[in-house]
Each structure stands twice: as C-alpha cells, then as structure tokens.
Amino acid sequence: MIGVFDSGSGGLTVMRALEQALPMESFTYLGDHGNAPYGNRSPADIYDLTLRGIERLFGLGCPLVIIACNTAAATGLRQLQQTWLPHAYPQNRVIGVIVPMIEAITGMPWETNVAGLSPADADAGPALHVAVFATRHTVNTGAYVTEIAKRAPALRVSQQACPELARMIDEGASDDDIRPFVQGYVEELLAAHGVPDVCILGCTHYPLIEHLFRAALPSEVRLLTQGDVTATSLRRYLARHPRFSSTAPAATTYLTTGDPQHVSQVAGRFHGRIVQFQKVA
Ligand code: DGL
Numbered sequence: 001m002i003g004v005f006d007s008g009s010g011g012l013t014v015m016r017a018l019e020q021a022l023p024m025e026s027f028t029y030l031g032d033h034g035n036a037p038y039g040n041r042s043p044a045d046i047y048d049l050t051l052r053g054i055e056r057l058f059g060l061g062c063p064l065v066i067i068a069c070n071t072a073a074a075t076g077l078r079q080l081q082q083t084w085l086p087h088a089y090p091q092n093r094v095i096g097v098i099v100p101m102i103e104a105i106t107g108m109p110w111e112t113n114v115a116g117l118s119p120a121d122a123d124a125g126p127a128l129h130v131a132v133f134a135t136r137h138t139v140n141t142g143a144y145v146t147e148i149a150k151r152a153p154a155l156r157v158s159q160q161a162c163p164e165l166a167r168m169i170d171e172g173a174s175d176d177d178i179r180p181f182v183q184g185y186v187e188e189l190l191a192a193h194g195v196p197d198v199c200i201l202g203c204t205h206y207p208l209i210e211h212l213f214r215a216a217l218p219s220e221v222r223l224l225t226q227g228d229v230t231a232t233s234l235r236r237y238l239a240r241h242p243r244f245s246s247t248a249p250a251a252t253t254y255l256t257t258g259d260p261q262h263v264s265q266v267a268g269r270f271h272g273r274i275v276q277f278q279k280v281a
Contacts, residue, residue: 003065
C-alpha cells in the first residue's frame with residue numbers, strides 16, 4: 001500500500017491523478033485537516049507535523065509515502081530524507097511533488113512529453129524561463145529555486161507568492177472572488193520578471209483554479225500542474241522499486257485528523273468525485 005500525505009484537501013488533486021494512472025495500486029490518503037493550513041505555521045511545526053503524518057502512514061502499512069503538499073515537501077523533505085529516515089526507517093521511502101515537477105521540465109523526454117513539453121524545451125537551456133506560483137511559505141523556502149539549480153542551473157527561475165489562494169479555495173470562494181487575486185499575482189510576476197515560458201502551479205490547491213491562471217497569463221505560456229507529473233514519476237519509481245507496489249486489491253482509504261463529515265463534504269471539489277473520509281485512529 002502506498003501512503004499519500006497532505007496538510008488537508010489539496011493533495012486530493014494529486015490523489016485523483018494517481019488513481020487514474022495507477023488503477024492497480026492501493027493507497028491510503030491522510031489529510032492533516034486538524035492542523036491545516038500548514039502555510040501559516042513555523043517551519044519547525046510543519047516539519048514535526050509532517051513527520052508525525054508520515055509515521056502514521058508507515059504504521060498503517062505504507063512503506064512508501066508521497067508528500068502531496070508543496071508546503072510540507074519544501075520545508076522538510078530533503079532534511080527528513082537525509083537525516084531522519086535512514087536511521088528511523090531505513091527500509092522505507094518518502095518522496096514529494098517538487099522533484100517530479102522539476103524533472104518534467106528539465107529532464108527526461110518521456111516525462112516532458114507527459115507534462116505537455118517537448119524534449120526541445122528541456123534543451124532550451126538558458127532561454128527557458130520558469131515561473132513558480134506557490135504559497136508564501138513554499139516561496140520563502142526557495143525549494144524550487146534550489147532544486148532547479150541542482151539539476152539545470154542554466155534555467156531562469158522566478159517565484160510569485162500567492163498568500164490568499166489556498167485559504168480562499170478551502171473556504172469555497174467563488175471564481176469571481178478569486179479572479180482579482182490571481183490577476184494581481186500574475187501581473188506582479190510579469191512586471192517583476194517578464195513573461196515566462198512555463199508556469200508551475202506549485203500548490204496542490206491550485207488545479208481548482210487553473211482556468212483562472214490560464215485566463216490571466218499570456219496565451220503562449222505553458223502551465224503545469226502536479227497531478228499528472230507526479231503520477232508519471234510514481235509509475236516510473238515503482239518500475240524501478242517494485243517492492244513498493246501493492247499486493248492488495250486496488251482501493252483507496254481516506255483518513256483525516258479533522259472532522260470526517262466536513263472533510264468528506266468538501267473533498268469532491270478537490271477530487272472530482274465523492275469520497276468518504278474516516279477519522280484516523
Ligand atoms: N496544498 C498545500 C501546498 O501544496 C498548501 C496548503 C497549506 O498551506 O496547508 O502547498
């Protein structure tokens with residue numbers, strides 16, 4: 001069984017893509033709604049909560065966990081992979097949503113194809129300008145800038161914090177209410193950095209308002225969201241590490257640290273179908 005961890009409901013946009021791309025796999029999704037949103041917490045808090053969520057999923061029989069939250073992955077994934085995991089759970093693995101996105105832009109042709117990019121884009125080198133829209137916390141960590149610099153130092157990266165969006169999406173705000181914020185963030189980015197070639201929606205909440213970003217951005221800009229990219233990356237990961245593939249019949253269990261009734265009510269907006277959450281023990 002594969003674990004999927006998120007601070008709340010945003011990770012359901014990734015979960016939907018994982019279920020579609022890997023219909024034979026079993027998943028357990030854990031949303032830490034009781035402590036969400038993570039974006040307003042201190043880095044130490046986010047790290048501790050993320051570790052606790054991962055340990056819960058390990059304890060439920062998920063030796064591979066995907067952190068489907070940029071805020072959590074940007075804060076502590078590298079650190080926990082390098083320091084905590086090798087000592088505490090040497091057989092287990094934790095992966096995130098940031099590196100698959102960067103691989104899709106900079107790396108292998110088969111991944112760039114899935115993301116809607118051609119291999120020529122990956123070769124574009126210095127000419128390619130990548131812009132990241134994310135929570136303020138993710139932007140402040142600089143995780144995208146650091147990871148892109150490691151893999152493709154010639155790429156130009158700009159970032160734009162969108163501090164209001166995750167909260168408004170959680171609250172079910174209308175397109176009309178959210179549109180001016182998206183337009184404002186896009187205008188800020190364009191004014192400061194010029195028109196990018198590719199934009200990453202670096203928050204798992206943002207696929208719900210992808211159409212607003214699309215409308216606000218110049219039409220030639222390519223827009224990438226994390227669901228398909230993460231699913232492609234996981235499929236390739238499982239081919240390399242078949243021991244993490246499910247042996248149980250395909251099914252997904254949805255767990256929350258919050259109120260399961262309320263969480264189930266809003267989950268459909270993120271996942272695209274009705275899902276029933278249970279309270280985690
Ligand atoms: N969906 C989370 C992300 O991808 C943001 C929500 C939060 O701050 O908890 O960054």
